[in-house]
Amino acid sequence: MDNCGKSSLSRKCDRKQKRCQHIVEKETGIKCTLLASKSIAICNAGLVNGLSEETVYQNFIEYGPIDNITMVPGKSCCFIRFKNIESASRAFENINGKLNIGQNNKPVYLSYVESIPNPKPIYQNKMPPGLIVIEDFISETEESILMELCNFNEQENGSMKHRHVKHFGYEFRYDINNVNKDKPLEDKMPQECDFLWERLKLRHIEFKPDQLTVNCYKPGQGIPPHIDTHSAFEDPIISLSLGSSVVMNFKNENISMPVVLPRRSLTIMSSESRYAWIHGITPRKLDIIPTQNDLSVIHRSTRISYTFRKIRHGECDCQYTQHCDSYAKRLKSKSNSIKNKEAMELETTHVYDVYDIIALHFSDTRCKPWPNVLKFLHSLEVGSILIDVGCGNGKYLGCVPNVFSLGCDRSFGLAEVAGQRGFEVFSCNCLNIPIRDNTADGCISIAVIHHLANEERRLQAIEEMARVLKIGGRCLIYVWATDQQRNQQKTSYLKQDRKNRKENGVVVPEQPTENVSVTGDITLPVHQNRTQFQHQDLLVPWKLKAELAPNNEENVFLRFYHVFVEGELERLCSQLDYVKIVKYYYDQGNWCCIFEKTK
Structure with a gap:
């Protein structure tokens, strides 16, 4: 001191x-x-x-x-x-x-x-829906038998950063949060655990697991927050706590519930608690629990947990789609399987037709050029030819006076707005740009190709932009990113919601999504504006002002987007063997790529 x-x-x-x-x-x-x-x-x-x-x-x-x-x-x-x-x-x-x-x-x-910040709500004696903790489920004698069953020895058992571990039935792989269902282990489920299922039957719970993971935790060790992979295991997942009590934290959106798992208790995670609540154990040597009157403290000692699961054969069909890998796989499969005919129909209905209707309103919201796009434009030499593919209202045309700027857009409404502002603009689809090869010194495409409905068409658009570039010419592409909060900084898109304006605050979560049929048997989720994206292929609402609507009523139009994950745009551009990536970066909720034509 x-x-x-x-x-x-x-x-x-x-x-x-x-x-x-x-x-x-x-x-x-x-x-x-x-x-x-x-x-x-x-x-x-x-x-x-x-x-x-x-x-x-x-x-x-x-x-x-x-x-x-x-x-x-x-x-x-x-x-x-x-x-x-x-x-x-x-x-x-x-x-x-x-x-x-x-x-x-x-x-x-x-x-x-004078005061302290509002403390977290105290969810004393409350649990997530579907979570059951049965105290004193086994006796001290039974606890001793089970603790002796696994003699944790570093030479004999797996050793991880946070605990010692042993598997029965199937190996649980922490790197992928899943199991290899085709490779059962020689160590079958121990018979010493069979009495547990008979005891559960007395409570009218039928459960016979085929996978067991036994972990040994020293004081100060924990479990990273996670949700067990939906497609890997059935419902429920059951855990037995031996040797020590511990607090497990459950989180769902902005709700956090610390749940005490007493020594010799059985925890059943089912339905919502299994599929939609993140759970984990904070690494520390004692747990501090706020109660109605003061703080309660639980000192940890060595704890052994038996986690029982039943392998799922097939995909999950739960209702908690936001966290479901099977649901995400189905959506991705639908996206990848969208044929060009269906993609054209989707883009016509939910991109081109929408932008023609909302052109004036949309233009009113797109006035200020983005700094990093301007930086790229100012890097062009005097006398350069610039093509803005998907120019919208033309806000980037004429930004650099000594560069000849030419814009094109598939939306007749937006092209007309740009033309009325005195810019050189024509209407075309970005998949077929009516300009000769090797014409432009620079090309930009800002927030355009994320409106294309399959990867083949997105790649075709990039190929077209590379085609019209001269050798040595450069192209800048911006697409919307799935991640709207990076390095603890929220994007301006999220901050449009006042609740998201606090620094380092929790992002307002997306509510359960509505699914809309768009073409054929393809359905897409409707995104909730100003929230973090939960899906890559989705429909984003645009609320048109009543005075600009065709029937003078406020209308909501759904625009198709494919939002990009990290590295996806770079991977697409890299498929062209005649360009090189100059720069790849994240800018205010967008993934951005600059490439140069080399041959």
């Missing part, structure tokens, strides 16, 4: 404390005060610095009962609320500037605060 008793050190301590208090007030809006209160802020250490709730509890509890600890995600501060002012004062006097639990073992600086 440091000593702030000397006057020079005391002044230095005060300066650091005031500086840290200012940061707390700026980042959280919580007011610091000189008056002693039950609430204290650690001003210079929090989750972002590696400070854990466990460390806070262990160092502050000795000064009195604690009512609440609030760790703020993404911030270098946290908050403690004591039961009374006397306890808070003792902690303040003994810890401020003296306790080295900050970053790089630096001292932490405290401040009394």
Whole structure:
């Protein structure tokens, strides 16, 4: 511990404390005060610095009962609320500037605060739908038998970063969160577990697993948050806790529920809790559970878990499609199997016709050029020829005065808007650009090819842009990205929803999606605007102003999009052996690629 008793050190301590208090007030809006209160802020250490709730509890509890600890995600501060002012004062006097639990073992600086951030809702004695925890399901004698069944020895059993593990029936592969169903293990399901299924029958639960994973966790080890792969296992998944109690965290959208799994308890994850709730165990040596009155603490010891599953043969057909790999596979299969005739029909109905109707309204929302596109345009030499494929209202035409800019767009409505603004524009499909080979020095296609309904057509559009380029000419392509939050930064698209404007806050989740039949037997999900994308092929609504609608009523039109995953656009461009990738980057919710024609 440091000593702030000397006057020079005391002044230095005060300066650091005031500086840290200012940061707390700026980042959280919580007011610091000189008056002693039950609430204290650690001003210079929090989750972002590696400070854990466990460390806070262990160092502050000795000064009195604690009512609440609030760790703020993404911030270098946290908050403690004591039961009374006397306890808070003792902690303040003994810890401020003296306790080295900050970053790089630096001292932490405290401040009394008028309030603390709203704590997470306390879901005491509540569980996710479909989750059942049966306490004392086995006796101490039965527990001992099962613990002896697997003698965890590093030479004999698999060893992972977070635990020792042994498999029966089939090997559970953590790298793919699945099993190889065609390779059963020689170690069959142990007969010592058979009494469990007879006991479950007494509760009218029929279950006979064919896969078992036994894990051994030391204090401080945990389980990364996950949902067990839908297509791998049937419903339910059952787990037996031996040797120690632990808290398992369940999360669904913005709801978090800590659930205590007592020693010798049986946990049944079924229906929604199995398919739609992320579960995991935080790596720490004790669990801190907020209750209605104070904090409850569970100290961990070595824990052995028996997780029983039944292999699923076939695909999952659950209703929780947002997390279902089988559903995603079906959607992808439909996308890949969309023939050109169906793709043309889909694009005509849900791209071209829509943009012709919404052209004026859409143009009003597309005024400001994007900085990185302008940077590319300004890199063109004087006298260059630029072709803007899918130019829309022409916002990038004429941005560089010494470059001859020519635009084209499949939407007659948008081409007409661009022409009325005085730009050189013609109408065509980006799959067949009526321009001679080796004509342009530069080409841009901003937010266009993500409207094409299959990969063959998207590649054809890129080939057309490369064809009209001169050798040495460059092309910039932008497409919408599936990931609308990157490096903890939300895109402007997400921030259109006020709820998403808090820095480092939770993104408003997409609600259950509606599926719409688009052509033939093809159905696509309808995206909820200003939320993270959950599917690659989808329909995005456009709400047209009533005064611009054909019948003077507010209408919603659905536009087809294929949003790109990381690396997908780069892979498509790389299929052309006569271009080289110059730059590939992410820009405000878009994947972007610059390539150069080499031959």
